[in-house]
Amino acid sequence: MLNGFRDGLSDRLASFGTDAAEGSAAEGESSMPATLILVALASIMTVLWVFGAWSAVVPEGGLGALAAEAVPAALAAVAAPPAILWLALTVWTAAVTARRSERAMRAVLHHTRRSTEQSEVQVRTLLQMQEDSRRARMLEGLDEALADLRCSLALIAERTGLLSADDTELAWARTAAGDRWAFANAFLTPWAYQPDLPEILGERVAQAPEAAAALQTYLRRWRRLLAVLSENEADKLLRETLEDGPADRLYTFLLRVEQSAVGVMQNGEPAASGGSGPANGSGHGGTGRGNGNGSGARYVASAQDMAPEPEALLATGDGEAADAGAALPPLFEGMGGAVAARSEHSGGSGDARPTVN
DSSP: OHHHHHHHHHHHHHHHHHHHHHHHHHHHHHHHHHHHHHHHHHHHHHHHHHHHHHHHHSOTTOGGGSOGGGHHHHHHHHHHHHHHHHHHHHHHHHHHHHHHHHHHHHHHHHHHHHHHHHHHHHHHHHHHHHHHHHHHHHHHHHHHHHHHHHHHHHHHHHHTTSBOHHHHHHHHHHHHTTOTTHHHHHHHHHHHHOTTHHHHHHHHHHHOHHHHHHHHHHHHHHHHHHHHHHHTTOOHHHHHHHHHSHHHHHHHHHHHHHHHHHHHHHHSSOOOOSOSSOOBTTBBTTTBSOOTTOOSSSOSSOHHHHOOOGGGGGSOTTSOOOOTTSOOOOSBTTSOBHHHHHHHHHTTOTTOOOOBO
């Protein structure tokens, strides 16, 4: 709206300047006939004056009939008025020409300034359009990336038994209704009741190759997503939502799951985690930003330092491949998954902690 008002004002000023320039040009053109008329009148007046003054001052015998000292005075009387007239006419013509040149120069400067302003506006508009286009592409890519990450979470939850098929459909329905963190809460809510849930899921991930591959994909793409947002200087609020919200706590949770799965496959037992508590609003217990049980370090032993290549996670601890097409038994007994666990907890029961199989 402001740009439209500014453009309209600029157009009005430009039209005013154009009208002024055209008016000055028309005035300059109209001054040309006036100058010619003045020259013609001055010529007629000069001729009449010379003849009249000569007849009045110089006798019939000519200058020879005058005394020697009277000749200069007679010539001055005849020639001085026409000289003064032509001098005044010359000065006036020069002034008119200078004024016309000044107006023409102002018109040229005005058009030059107007052209420069239009170029600047076009450049700013082009830059703004490029920025809006880049932001739109980034947001479209972000939506696609988050949708892909949710698919990985759904696969992990199904293959490890954290969510049943019905719970997964419910989570997808809630996602379609606008709850973008439905799958994240499916992991985080049971973690609040079961502090050692990452280690339990790590053991199950070690037995489910598809879950292991989905876990590696999620962690890798989440790191890449944050890097892309940082490189493209995304909105501060958007970055804070992803870096300090449920998605970041889920990333902390899955890092512990990965660490536990690596420990199971390497040593036959879960790797030691940095803390025993789940992440809350004040910090990520166990992985850094810790609460009372956290160590304050981001990771005691980074999964990247101690883990083999991603393909190694696709094998079980004893070298026997699990059935890639089948999910493990339900993780929570009598509760139908994490969504049911959250519903029971919200009912106010003091012993809403789920029982792990």
